Amino acid sequence: MELTQATVNDLLAQLGPGDGYMYLPSDLDPQDLTDLLDGRYGAPRTLVRDAFTDPTVDESRGAALLVPFEDRAVTIRAWAYGDQWVGTGTARDAEGAERPVLVVAHREVPEPLAVAPDEDEDVDWMERLRRITGWTQPAQRPDVDWAEVESRLGTALPSDYKRMVETFGKGAFDGYLDLNQEPWTGLREDGLLIWAGTEHEDLYCWRAEGDDPDRWPVVVRPFDGEDIPFDCQAAEFVCRILIDSHHPFTMARYFDTHWFMNYRESG
Numbered sequence: 001m002e003l004t005q006a007t008v009n010d011l012l013a014q015l016g017p018g019d020g021y022m023y024l025p026s027d028l029d030p031q032d033l034t035d036l037l038d039g040r041y042g043a044p045r046t047l048v049r050d051a052f053t054d055p056t057v058d059e060s061r062g063a064a065l066l067v068p069f070e071d072r073a074v075t076i077r078a079w080a081y082g083d084q085w086v087g088t089g090t091a092r093d094a095e096g097a098e099r100p101v102l103v104v105a106h107r108e109v110p111e112p113l114a115v116a117p118d119e120d121e122d123v124d125w126m127e128r129l130r131r132i133t134g135w136t137q138p139a140q141r142p143d144v145d146w147a148e149v150e151s152r153l154g155t156a157l158p159s160d161y162k163r164m165v166e167t168f169g170k171g172a173f174d175g176y177l178d179l180n181q182e183p184w185t186g187l188r189e190d191g192l193l194i195w196a197g198t199e200h201e202d203l204y205c206w207r208a209e210g211d212d213p214d215r216w217p218v219v220v221r222p223f224d225g226e227d228i229p230f231d232c233q234a235a236e237f238v239c240r241i242l243i244d245s246h247h248p249f250t251m252a253r254y255f256d257t258h259w260f261m262n263y264r265e266s267g
Contacts, residue, residue, distance in 0.1 A: 008033070018106060019106060021102065022103075023093055048074065051074050062107075069103075077089055081175075085107045088101060123236070160233050163235070177196055183206075192206065202249070207229065
């Protein structure tokens with residue numbers, strides 16, 4: 001079997017939107033399939049390695065992918081994609097032969113709390129963002145040396161942004177909105193620091209004015225237009241574009257459920 005992204009599409013279509021699994025031909029290299037899924041969904045979480053199941057695996061971390069194989073899974077890696085878990089690796093079939101597998105399962109994502117236009121200032125937007133994305137993993141970058149970063153940039157940074165980086169690490173919301181691990185300074189002459197961007201080349205920035213970075217407003221610089229200001233902080237902005245279908249930069253029209261795609265192995 002020649003593996004391409006088109007082949008992967010066909011295999012996933014055969015499994016359907018619900019729970020399903022298949023054993024693949026023995027001559028298929030499971031790493032090739034892992035690499036293709038990695039390119040599509042980001043870095044996976046390892047559920048089973050050398051027939052040993054990670055003891056932290058539960059329903060929120062892809063345990064449903066292991067159900068079809070009982071105790072026969074040898075290596076299984078998992079990706080969260082919207083309301084679905086996708087997994088691949090190897091497992092022993094009924095005759096005891098180790099073979100490549102592809103498996104999908106439903107992923108429960110908490111219903112996101114609605115975002116009202118006039119939410120009060122006491123909302124913890126980072127906690128709201130965790131809920132919207134169904135994030136259950138431990139902090140990915142808890143030891144960032146922000147003092148060094150801020151010293152190098154010559155400015156303090158918004159606290160919600162620092163929590164985002166510490167919590168989610170390197171990756172993208174819905175595989176689309178890339179979170180910069182430290183602000184880019186390419187628009188500094190315009191008073192802007194860039195904290196995120198999209199594959200459509202829109203830049204999400206702050207208007208870095210005043211002594212309190214927690215009061216810096218978000219500014220979007222579209223790839224083909226003028227700057228658009230928003231009177232909110234970064235975490236609130238991300239929450240709103242994920243689930244507010246009326247936001248001018250909404251992602252809600254593309255996805256009903258939301259996730260954070262990791263770009264590096266988390267376990």
